[in-house]
Amino acid sequence: MAPALGPRPLPNVLLASLIPVAVWFVIRPLLDPPPPLPALHTSVGFSIFAFLAALYLVPALGPSFVKANLKGRDLLKVYSDPIPESQGLICAAIYILLLILFIPFPFSNSIANLPTKGTHLEGLLGAASLHHELSVYLSSLLSLLMATLLGFLDDVFDIRWRHKLPIPLIAAIPLLMVYHAEGGNTHVVVPIPLRPLFGVLLNLGPLYYLYMALLSTFTTNSINILAGINGSEVSQALIIGISVILNDLLYLPWPIDFRIPLHLLGSQAEVDVGGPWRAGMAYGSSQLVSRHLFSLYFMLPLVGVCLGFMYHNWYPARAFPGDTLCYVTGMAFSVVGIQGHFSKTLLLFFIPQIFNFVLSCPQIFGLVPCPRHRVPRFDPDTNLLHPSTAQFSQPPSKLTTLILRVFASLRLTKLKFHPSNGAIVEATNLTILNFLLVNLGPMNEKELVQTLMAVQVSEDGDVVGFWINYEIRSQVVY
Amino acid sequence: MAPALGPRPLPNVLLASLIPVAVWFVIRPLLDPPPPLPALHTSVGFSIFAFLAALYLVPALGPSFVKANLKGRDLLKVYSDPIPESQGLICAAIYILLLILFIPFPFSNSIANLPTKGTHLEGLLGAASLHHELSVYLSSLLSLLMATLLGFLDDVFDIRWRHKLPIPLIAAIPLLMVYHAEGGNTHVVVPIPLRPLFGVLLNLGPLYYLYMALLSTFTTNSINILAGINGSEVSQALIIGISVILNDLLYLPWPIDFRIPLHLLGSQAEVDVGGPWRAGMAYGSSQLVSRHLFSLYFMLPLVGVCLGFMYHNWYPARAFPGDTLCYVTGMAFSVVGIQGHFSKTLLLFFIPQIFNFVLSCPQIFGLVPCPRHRVPRFDPDTNLLHPSTAQFSQPPSKLTTLILRVFASLRLTKLKFHPSNGAIVEATNLTILNFLLVNLGPMNEKELVQTLMAVQVSEDGDVVGFWINYEIRSQVVY
Numbered sequence: 004m005a006p007a008l009g010p011r012p013l014p015n016v017l018l019a020s021l022i023p024v025a026v027w028f029v030i031r032p033l034l035d036p037p038p039p040l041p042a043l044h045t046s047v048g049f050s051i052f053a054f055l056a057a058l059y060l061v062p063a064l065g066p067s068f069v070k071a072n073l074k075g076r077d078l079l080k081v082y083s084d085p086i087p088e089s090q091g092l093i094c095a096a097i098y099i100l101l102l103i104l105f106i107p108f109p110f111s112n113s114i115a116n117l118p119t120k121g122t123h124l125e126g127l128l129g130a131a132s133l134h135h136e137l138s139v140y141l142s143s144l145l146s147l148l149m150a151t152l153l154g155f156l157d158d159v160f161d162i163r164w165r166h167k168l169p170i171p172l173i174a175a176i177p178l179l180m181v182y183h184a185e186g187g188n189t190h191v192v193v194p195i196p197l198r199p200l201f202g203v204l205l206n207l208g209p210l211y212y213l214y215m216a217l218l219s220t221f222t223t224n225s226i227n228i229l230a231g232i233n234g235s236e237v238s239q240a241l242i243i244g245i246s247v248i249l250n251d252l253l254y255l256p257w258p259i260d261f262r263i264p265l266h267l268l269g270s271q272a273e274v275d276v277g278g279p280w281r282a283g284m285a286y287g288s289s290q291l292v293s294r295h296l297f298s299l300y301f302m303l304p305l306v307g308v309c310l311g312f313m314y315h316n317w318y319p320a321r322a323f324p325g326d327t328l329c330y331v332t333g334m335a336f337s338v339v340g341i342q343g344h345f346s347k348t349l350l351l352f353f354i355p356q357i358f359n360f361v362l363s364c365p366q367i368f369g370l371v372p373c374p375r376h377r378v379p380r381f382d383p384d385t386n387l388l389h390p391s392t393a394q395f396s397q398p399p400s401k402l403t404t405l406i407l408r409v410f411a412s413l414r415l416t417k418l419k420f421h422p423s424n425g426a427i428v429e430a431t432n433l434t435i436l437n438f439l440l441v442n443l444g445p446m447n448e449k450e451l452v453q454t455l456m457a458v459q460v461s462e463d464g465d466v467v468g469f470w471i472n473y474e475i476r477s478q479v480v481y
Numbered sequence: 482m483a484p485a486l487g488p489r490p491l492p493n494v495l496l497a498s499l500i501p502v503a504v505w506f507v508i509r510p511l512l513d514p515p516p517p518l519p520a521l522h523t524s525v526g527f528s529i530f531a532f533l534a535a536l537y538l539v540p541a542l543g544p545s546f547v548k549a550n551l552k553g554r555d556l557l558k559v560y561s562d563p564i565p566e567s568q569g570l571i572c573a574a575i576y577i578l579l580l581i582l583f584i585p586f587p588f589s590n591s592i593a594n595l596p597t598k599g600t601h602l603e604g605l606l607g608a609a610s611l612h613h614e615l616s617v618y619l620s621s622l623l624s625l626l627m628a629t630l631l632g633f634l635d636d637v638f639d640i641r642w643r644h645k646l647p648i649p650l651i652a653a654i655p656l657l658m659v660y661h662a663e664g665g666n667t668h669v670v671v672p673i674p675l676r677p678l679f680g681v682l683l684n685l686g687p688l689y690y691l692y693m694a695l696l697s698t699f700t701t702n703s704i705n706i707l708a709g710i711n712g713s714e715v716s717q718a719l720i721i722g723i724s725v726i727l728n729d730l731l732y733l734p735w736p737i738d739f740r741i742p743l744h745l746l747g748s749q750a751e752v753d754v755g756g757p758w759r760a761g762m763a764y765g766s767s768q769l770v771s772r773h774l775f776s777l778y779f780m781l782p783l784v785g786v787c788l789g790f791m792y793h794n795w796y797p798a799r800a801f802p803g804d805t806l807c808y809v810t811g812m813a814f815s816v817v818g819i820q821g822h823f824s825k826t827l828l829l830f831f832i833p834q835i836f837n838f839v840l841s842c843p844q845i846f847g848l849v850p851c852p853r854h855r856v857p858r859f860d861p862d863t864n865l866l867h868p869s870t871a872q873f874s875q876p877p878s879k880l881t882t883l884i885l886r887v888f889a890s891l892r893l894t895k896l897k898f899h900p901s902n903g904a905i906v907e908a909t910n911l912t913i914l915n916f917l918l919v920n921l922g923p924m925n926e927k928e929l930v931q932t933l934m935a936v937q938v939s940e941d942g943d944v945v946g947f948w949i950n951y952e953i954r955s956q957v958v959y
Binding site for chain 1 (some may be wrong): 545548549550551578580582584585589614615619620622623626627629630633637638639649654655660661662663664682879
């Protein structure tokens with residue numbers, strides 16, 4: 004019953020040495036003198052525990068998943084051993100449980116107020132807004148937990164592809180309800196080029212709620228549809244999570260002062276990021292600091308579980324994430340984007356996913372036939388992946404032909420034509436994975452996921468640079 | 482694949498007439514002049530919707546459950562059609578979703594403050610404590626959602642009986658964390674006879690958290706172990722829910738004045754329950770009113786879904802609740818008991834469950850052999866249920882013999898002895914269902930569940946009477 008493909012061995016001694024480090028970070032806020040950002044220390048400690056828990060629990064619970072019929076075979080391998088599926092559930096459980104256990108650290112008066120005994124740092128959360136923040140934190144947890152439950156239901160009931168697109172909307176309801184109950188701000192900062200038209204701040208009213216709901220649907224589904232090869236879902240989540248963390252760190256009050264050499268990015272100005280009294284790029288705004296701290300509390304343990312899970316999901320995968328992982332990570336990004344009020348920055352980190360989504364549209368909306376799986380085709384003789392294709396049983400409509408011809412001229416797809424009437428008979432499936440294979444030639448699964456990761460890293464790196472550049476110009480009004 | 486046993490037909494016309502009633506209740510707070518307890522109206526409306534949703538969704542989703550292998554056969558029937566299992570998940574989903582959609586009604590400033598425009602009633606929640614209340618409400622939702630997820634995991638992974646006893650502890654963590662973060666009160670009111678020893682208020686400190694954790698474990702498991710015959714789980718939840726509601730209603734500011742004729746219960750005093758300025762038995766304490774309103778918000782829709790589900794779970798059952806229903810209902814009772822600070826009253830409603838639990842202890846703790854199912858034995862010829870038995874493969878220990886002999890002398894079990902050495906070779910399983918059959922003789926499944934319900938109703942009814950009597954004596958200090 005157990006898969007012949009055993010779990011990947013773990014360097015136990017090396018990992019055991021992480022436990023005291025994690026414990027130190029967790030209890031650091033309780034030691035005197037307290038650090039300037041006490042709860043952030045605990046969050047780092049919890050994230051190390053999240054990493055270790057995912058690393059050990061994923062293989063340990065594998066056989067139970069296989070026994071409960073939560074298993075699948077790897078479509079791109081020569082063997083057909085059953086591999087535990089939906090193990091993102093373990094990651095989600097660790098993640099949410101740690102976030103719940105974390106509650107007293109930033110929100111309990113006895114712990115959270117410690118730093119005010121000693122030096123009071125500007126730009127830090129005061130006790131007054133703790134109650135409000137706690138509601139927001141709890142509503143985020145509710146949304147994450149709903150996403151987990153819905154993702155797992157999706158895995159168990161195997162809901163059809165197109166039917167499940169709106170499911171994340173349900174998980175976003177707690178966010179929206181509490182946002183409303185707390186007298187939520189529905190103003191957005193207008194991007195500089197549009198300010199002559201709309202002014203600096205625009206009240207979107209109910210449209211803002213629609214935007215938040217759609218954001219969570221997008222972040223969830225966009226990770227889910229960029230799936231299919233070992234490590235693709237979890238590596239995206241990992242890279243986006245790290246990008247958000249890097250962006251958050253820029254807004255914290257650092258004990259040291261440092262300048263980002265923006266002239267390397269072609270800008271005249273330089274940005275002063277450090278210094279406790281400037282609160283980083285937050286420029287002393289306690290609201291900005293607390294928003295980005297909030298984001299860090301959610302992103303650090305997420306990166307922890309993703310890293311632990313990736314060890315087992317890496318090529319050749321010993322564990323599959325299932326929809327559960329995509330749902331919970333997608334919702335986590337929405338949560339920080341919405342509650343941290345940086346959803347536009349967040350979307351910039353999703354450019355590869357947006358590209359994949361736009362590319363997929365003709366198949367999602369039924370213009371091009373959509374096979375059940377759009378993963379690349381595996382050639383067992385060479386161990387290489389080739390672009391998979393969608394077949395046209397009858398000549399496509401004029402609209403479809405036009406779209407596919409445009410896509411083909413942009414090298415987004417490769418077409419095959421009927422030898423006599425010239426109609427399209429075959430197109431490579433419209434996903435970023437097939438797009439990479441069409442343009443870079445066949446490669447093996449490991450190379451493909453590495454290429455995908457490289458695309459995501461370089462894009463997200465550019466965004467951080469671009470965003471810093473942009474932020475300093477609009478800082479005045481933010 | 483679909484069960485030959487079709488879903489129970491629904492009186493559509495009759496039910497359709499409930500929709501406008503529900504809509505009126507939901508929107509009533511928005512109409513001028515607002516009623517004194519606006520959110521309570523909405524809660525009643527939502528509860529009617531909860532009832533209708535459970536009534537229609539349970540049979541509609543049955544085939545999907547069977548298809549996903551969430552099915553079981555009814556052990557106490559002659560037929561062996563697959564019946565959808567774990568459908569408590571549908572009830573839990575409706576319940577929690579409605580509780581989330583309900584958030585703006587009591588907690589949004591724009592709606593919740595309406596009554597203060599007109600007449601301000603003493604004993605009602607002011608806007609100041611709304612933020613605090615919202616955190617408490619959200620942590621309760623988190624615990625309910627975790628209970629749902631854990632119950633469903635229990636159904637999917639089929640966790641072993643004894644291993645799953647501590648699972649509800651996990652679901653209680655959000656309650657405890659937020660209770661702590663909000664600077665939770667760990668004082669308890671000491672019962673009158675013990676006041677000379679401990680004073681009127683006793684600070685339990687960390688023990689209070691232990692008590693809360695154990696309470697949720699108890700309420701969840703006690704419903705789960707009193708399972709096995711059609712309608713037994715949901716009818717318990719329904720009766721306890723209605724009992725809690727009746728108890729809550731005594732504390733509300735009623736527009737009319739009424740007296741409970743306590744002399745019927747042998748008391749000298751009479752209790753004045755009505756009148757808006759007295760806030761019912763809360764005697765003008767806004768805290769007591771808001772606690773019992775909170776409890777009503779959770780209990781009314783629970784009764785709604787339970788009633789809808791019971792229609793399909795009633796003998797002969799067309800749907801099974803699974804562990805999910807037991808977990809979510811048990812956690813709901815804990816939530817209101819803890820957050821409403823009436824856990825002692827709550828436990829009084831659980832006396833049949835406490836009886837069943839104490840009775841079960843020798844089997845839970847391994848003194849008496851515990852077969853996988855302890856449900857009564859079904860005789861297909863007569864359609865009657867008989868007490869089921871546990872067999873001793875070897876003579877029991879002295880302790881076990883002693884306990885069983887005491888139980889037998891109290892008519893709690895029936896023993897069989899070895900003809901030669903006199904050792905116990907068989908005992909009826911130690912559950913309240915077998916206890917009823919031992920004492921009242923064999924009966925059919927419908928009669929047994931009705932007897933169980935009668936026991937619960939008469940006991941809970943006594944409690945309400947007793948409690949009123951008790952409350953007026955301790956009222957002065959509460």
